[in-house]
Amino acid sequence: MIRTNTDLLDYIALLQRHSVNSIGVEAFKAKQLILEQDRRYNTVYVIKKGIAKCYITDENGKEFIQEFLGAGMEFGELEVFSEKMTICSVSSVSELETYTFSHRIFNELLEKDPKFNKMVMKALADKIRYKAPRHSYQHSYPIEDNILRLKRTFPEFTDVLPKKDIANYIGITTRSLNRALKDLKESGK
Amino acid sequence: MIRTNTDLLDYIALLQRHSVNSIGVEAFKAKQLILEQDRRYNTVYVIKKGIAKCYITDENGKEFIQEFLGAGMEFGELEVFSEKMTICSVSSVSELETYTFSHRIFNELLEKDPKFNKMVMKALADKIRYKAPRHSYQHSYPIEDNILRLKRTFPEFTDVLPKKDIANYIGITTRSLNRALKDLKESGK
DNA sequence: GCATAAAAAGGACATTTGTCCCAACCCATA
DNA sequence: TATGGGTTGGGACAAATGTCCTTTTTATGC
Numbered sequence A, B: 001m002i003r004t005n006t007d008l009l010d011y012i013a014l015l016q017r018h019s020v021n022s023i024g025v026e027a028f029k030a031k032q033l034i035l036e037q038d039r040r041y042n043t044v045y046v047i048k049k050g051i052a053k054c055y056i057t058d059e060n061g062k063e064f065i066q067e068f069l070g071a072g073m074e075f076g077e078l079e080v081f082s083e084k085m086t087i088c089s090v091s092s093v094s095e096l097e098t099y100t101f102s103h104r105i106f107n108e109l110l111e112k113d114p115k116f117n118k119m120v121m122k123a124l125a126d127k128i129r130y131k132a133p134r135h136s137y138q139h140s141y142p143i144e145d146n147i148l149r150l151k152r153t154f155p156e157f158t159d160v161l162p163k164k165d166i167a168n169y170i171g172i173t174t175r176s177l178n179r180a181l182k183d184l185k186e187s188g189k
Numbered sequence C: 001g002c003a004t005a006a007a008a009a010g011g012a013c014a015t016t017t018g019t020c021c022c023a024a025c026c027c028a029t030a
Numbered sequence D: 001t002a003t004g005g006g007t008t009g010g011g012a013c014a015a016a017t018g019t020c021c022t023t024t025t026t027a028t029g030c
Helices: A004-019 A102-112 A112-142 A143-153 A163-170 A174-186 B006-018 B105-111 B114-140 B143-153 B161-168 B174-186
Strands: A024-028 A033-035 A043-049 A050-059 A064-071 A090-091 A096-102 B024-028 B032-033 B045-048 B052-057 B063-069 B089-093 B098-102
Touching: A004 A043, A004 A112, A033 B024, A043 A102, A064 A112, A064 A163, A096 A102, A102 A112, A112 A143, A112 B052, A112 B063, A112 B114, A143 A163, A143 A174, A163 A174, A163 B063, A174 B052, B006 B024, B006 B045, B006 B114, B063 B114, B098 B105, B105 B114, B114 B143, B143 B161, B143 B174, B161 B174
Parallel strands: none
Antiparallel strands: A024 A096, A033 A090, A043 A096, A050 A064, A050 A090, B024 B098, B032 B089, B045 B098, B052 B063, B052 B089
């Protein structure tokens, strides 16, 4: 549920030690908006520590959470390859520390560092692999099953994340989430 | 709705003319199963002509269609980067012609041809960009809105694709699709 | 051209989920 | 300590969607 990529994180930590000025570091307090949907940016972030959420907001203000991002996850990288707007907003959920790359530096690394190139490629592939079954599952199964599934992969999810976010992640309303949680409790989890 | 990537297709056509033996060509009749979920493969396909569907089947046999793939779209490429099973089955919808790459050749190209590398990278990024708003939209809006949206991007969708596939793409039952189509017709589209 | 199977359309009903509320609670701070 | 915003939990009802089934239409093989 909260995705991570330690291989990438370790490698970037290594890179940064050798080229201090090209790779930056940034810190955010909890609940800060870092990227806003439909805007143009010039930075790629890789999470060093903390949790962020990546979400789409529709015209009615409803959020739909794409992913929760943990250590080693990138965001803002899609816009390196096509000069378009971001599709997702990204906010910090907890306090957050990130590495930052300008598009220019990121591209330079992709071109000159085959290992980096491969890792980024794999990270993209993993994002696709991860999303497919998730959305499929959410459509095909009742809410209760989806909650049980979350519990399996991330037992303490109700403690770390606000109910609103969990509901937006599953793509349901808070009301439905509460109802399902109650029913699960009554039927002995 | 049916995705394409002419840049990639053109480039591969070019590549193939110069190295006939490493890039293969394959043809499929309509409704053939090309990749089966949860199996291991060693080939990357790029569609030359025709339409394929990429879908996940759950334990109850329900299909959830991830994407319809048209000219220039790849499939089987995710497994080059992580040696895992396919998550999606892929079947031809119409007659299909594809270019084929062994993992070895695909990797060689990625390493030695920066242009190819960049195109594949961009193709991956586009798949992610495309999926996010689609699933978000499907969750947030009633079926009728989703159908109208399809009609806008692909007006003849009801002629080319079977109802079953359209329903599985939106993530609803055929019954619901028919109901919505009927209501739309009655209210003057 | 006929027989059979598959796809499409839709009626009737059950279930799920959302909408709109309101009440309880936590907790920051004036 | 009182006040107000935000989060949580849930009641009552409405709307959307699914399930099950039957009928009609269209495609396909012999």
